[in-house]
Amino acid sequence: MKPYRVLLYYFYTPLENPEQFRDEHHLLCLQLNLLGRIIVAPEGLNGTVSGLAADCEAYMRIVASDPRFAGIDFKVEEHDTHAFQKLHVRLKEEIVNSDLPVDPRRETGKHLEPAEFRQMLDDEDVVLVDMRSNYEHAVGRFKGAVTFDMENLRELPEHIHEIEHLKNKKVITYCTGGIKCEKASAYLLQQGFKDVYQLHGGIIKYGQEEGGQDFEGKCYVFDNRIAVDVNKVNPKVISxxxxxxxxxxxxxxxxxxxxxxxxxxxxxxxxxxxxxxxxxxxxxxxxxxxxxxxxxxKKTEGYTPLQGYISRKSLALK
Structure with a gap:
């Protein structure tokens, strides 16, 4: 068993004082020696962090014990070292940039667990739609999936016309960890798609629980691994x-x-x-x-994981 863990997670929940939560969460990560990228917004929490197994276990236990994050789903992978060099806990307007006029806490596509997703792959009435950026699906995607030439999720409205003819199909959206699909599937429902699903936990969870069958290539990830293997059943290189x-x-x-x-x-x-x-x-x-x-x-002179927190607090006092 490898000594480090990489955690991928998100959760939509209202945060009344996201700035205070951001500071508290940053300190928690410092105490647990975690590195990675975390986004805090009024709508919730989104992050990918790495650390020693015991530290990651403590982090998951603490976050899950907060009533606001009850039911949070962590995707956990083993790794030899830290998957990041730095720690960033940033406050933003959304936990995933989209600008889509949706609220996934009110409406979103039906969640499919990995086993349910695998069973639906053989359904002739099912269409898979990749909600990731072009460079992500260039290195790996599900066999037969529809892909868009877009840089980010904000461009999704510009590509809806490409799948207008699929409005009466069973449309399953997917992405790396599931977060983009919460909003993307909600947007499809707004646009008149009748039967919309999303792969819960995304490509990563599907690979862990179902062996990644029919995912061709590798899955792009936003840490120093860059791309990881998913398919243990029928792997294929497509790039x-x-x-x-x-x-x-x-x-x-x-x-x-x-x-x-x-x-x-x-x-x-x-x-x-x-x-x-x-x-x-x-x-x-x-x-x-x-x-x-x-x-x-990114190079930062004299960087330490504590530096980002101290620098931000110093600026706030000016």
């Missing part, structure tokens, strides 16, 4: 190297910080081209040193 076109499941961020393009790239091209997606990117004066992973953490 090709952005540079040479050979089949590869490796995903990198371009080493040029002004580009930071998310692309598939084979190991040979990664080293040959210094982790860049185009020759022009090599000329970037701020080119980051490629270490074979293609993951780059």
């Amino acid at each position: 090709t190297c952005f540079r040479c076109g050979t089949e590869t499941a490796r995903m990198i961020n371009c080493a040029s910080p002004s580009c930071n393009n998310h692309v598939a790239m084979c190991e040979e091209c990664g080293w040959e081209h210094q982790g860049t997606c185009a020759d022009a990117c090599k000329a970037d004066p701020h080119l980051r040193a490629y270490d074979g992973t293609g993951y780059y953490s």
Whole structure:
């Protein structure tokens, strides 16, 4: 068993004083030596964190014991080390950027547990719709799923016309951990889709509980792993190297910080081209040193996990 855990979670619940909660939650993560990205908003909590197994167990126990988060679902994966270099607990207007005029606490698609989802895959009347960004589904997606060429969920209204003809089908939305589908499925219902479902817990939970059958490629994740294996039943590589076109499941961020393009790239091209997606990117004066992973953490001089909390409190007192 590996010593570290990576937790992926979200929960929609009203927070009356999100700024106070953000500060308290940041301190909790510091006490438990957790690193990662957490978003706090008036509508709830969304995060991905990593830490030692015991610290993650304590975190899950504390969060779940708060009546506001009763029923929260943690997706837990084992890892050799921390999956993040820093800790950020940010206050935003939404826990997932969407600008969609919906409230998933009032209306959303029917939740399908992974086993129910797998059983529905053979239904000819079912259509899978991927609610993730283009670079995410480029490296992995469910077989036969509808995908959109969108950068983020805010663009979903611009693509609804592409699936208008499916309004009378059983539409199942899916994403990495389930959070985008809460709002996306609600929006589809608003737009007149009759029978809308969502994969509860997303791709990650489906892989853990049902072996990831029919998910082709890898699942893009927002930590230093970049992409992870999901399918243990009938895996297949669907992505090709952005540079040479050979089949590869490796995903990198371009080493040029002004580009930071998310692309598939084979190991040979990664080293040959210094982790860049185009020759022009090599000329970037701020080119980051490629270490074979293609993951780059933002540099902050003298950073410590406590620094973000102290800096924010200092600014608030000015």
